[in-house]
Amino acid sequence: MERKRSVYMDHAATTPVRPEVARAMLPYFSERFGNPSSLYSLAREAQEALEEARGRVAAAIGATPAEVYFTSGGTEADNWAIKGTALRGKGDHIITSAIEHHAVLHTCRSLEKQGYRVTYLPVDEFGRVEPGAVEEAITDRTILVSVMAANNEIGTIQPVRAIAEIAHDHTIPFHTDAVQAIGAFPVDVDEMGADLLALSAHKFGGPKGTGALYVRRGTRIGTFMDGGAQERGKRAGTENVPGIVGLGRAIELAIAGMPQNAPRLAAMRDRLIRGILDAIPDTRLNGHPTERLANNVNVAFRYVEGESILLMLDALGIAASTGSACTSASLEPSHVLTSCGLPPEHAHGSLRLTLGYANTGEDIDYVLEVLPGIIERLREISPLRGEA
Ligand SMILES: *Cc1c(COP(=O)(O)O)cnc(C)c1O
Secondary structure: OOOOOOOOOOOOOOOOOHHHHHHHHHHHHOOOOOOOOOOOHHHHHHHHHHHHHHHHHHHHHHHOOEEEEEEOOOOHHHHHHHHHHHHOOOOOOEEEEOOOOHHHHEEEEHHHHHOOOEEEOOOOOOOOOOOHHHHOOOOEEEEEEEEEEEOOOOOOEHHHHHHHHHHHHOOOOOEEEOOOOOOOOOOHHHHHHEEEEEEEHHOOOOOOEEEEEEEOOOOOOOOOOOOOOOOOEOOOOOOOOHHHHHHHHHHHHHHHHHHHHHHHHHHHHHHHHHHHHHHHOOEEOOOOOOOEEEEEEEEEEEEOOOOHHHHHHOOOOOOOOOOOOOOHHHHHHOOHHHHHOOOOHHHHOEEEEOOOOOOOOOHHHHHHHHOOOOOOOHHOOOHOOOOO
16 A cells, blocks of 8 residues: 655644754753853853854844844734834834735724724735835825735735835835845845834744844834843843854754845746646636745645645645635635635635745655646536636
């Protein structure tokens, strides 16, 4: 009997911790467990490990260590960037895009309930924000422009530099959620024009529950967590030392591996996209054909439900996603796909396959071998197909 394969293709949701990262973290759970704020050698070891990790994160994004603040992940970094700016800003208007991660969208919605006004910029059919639309949306009350570097569902890469320049022409700070960008393509805060930038360790081979917010020197931002004096008095709470050590090691490895990894993933991505579109009729690619994350495949199959595809793939050992992991519990088509104007007959049948460095050409072969049969079977029993 054929042994069941196990193929993980949901790296936009999370990635496995790399063995080197886990090894680097381990001592900080046990023999080096000190609280970095204490005043003895054990604490100093932890303090030094924090600062070493801060240096690694700073180097990875072209920042200085003093501009890096550790957080509990991408969600906290996005919340802090936006709410922290709202708290300090002189106006009450925020500009973002319609296809942001919920960490940004729901933060904006919560500010709207407190009286702030938010412009959700539309995107084109490929999920791109038109920089000119930012210019038009700016008012003298605008305190922040926040547009993600790359989208987690459809992989579309945004023209963030052009958007940042427009914000800066009006002396408005620019925040970017770069959670999906780190390790996928070079991220440099100066080149991007980012004043604030969010990143998360578990999206590039680090542990869950650890991330960072970059805050450009001179950017006005309020504290987010009140309490002790950790993180230069900006983010209270005893630091997650093992997690931060893991973040530092993971970002270093992700950046170092990028030159080999990115082209390899892009080649596998393109083979997967071409293979699916060639073999399965009534299928379309979601997201941008070229301005796209190297590891992202997102396709929509007419007449089928994404959830059914996932169940059948799972039975064959393939882990994938439909829409975003955060929306998979709801039956609404994802806000990203609907914002791109995906026709309703396609919106429910989307499949996201996101590759990682452990994926091989054989994994691609396997998906291309089983997927056409799955879609065919689902279409045979699909009530949506009646009128076709
Ligand atoms: C995963 C993700 C987040 C949230 O990061 P967490 O560390 O899981 O809180 C935010 N934005 C994007 C684009 C993401 O992909």
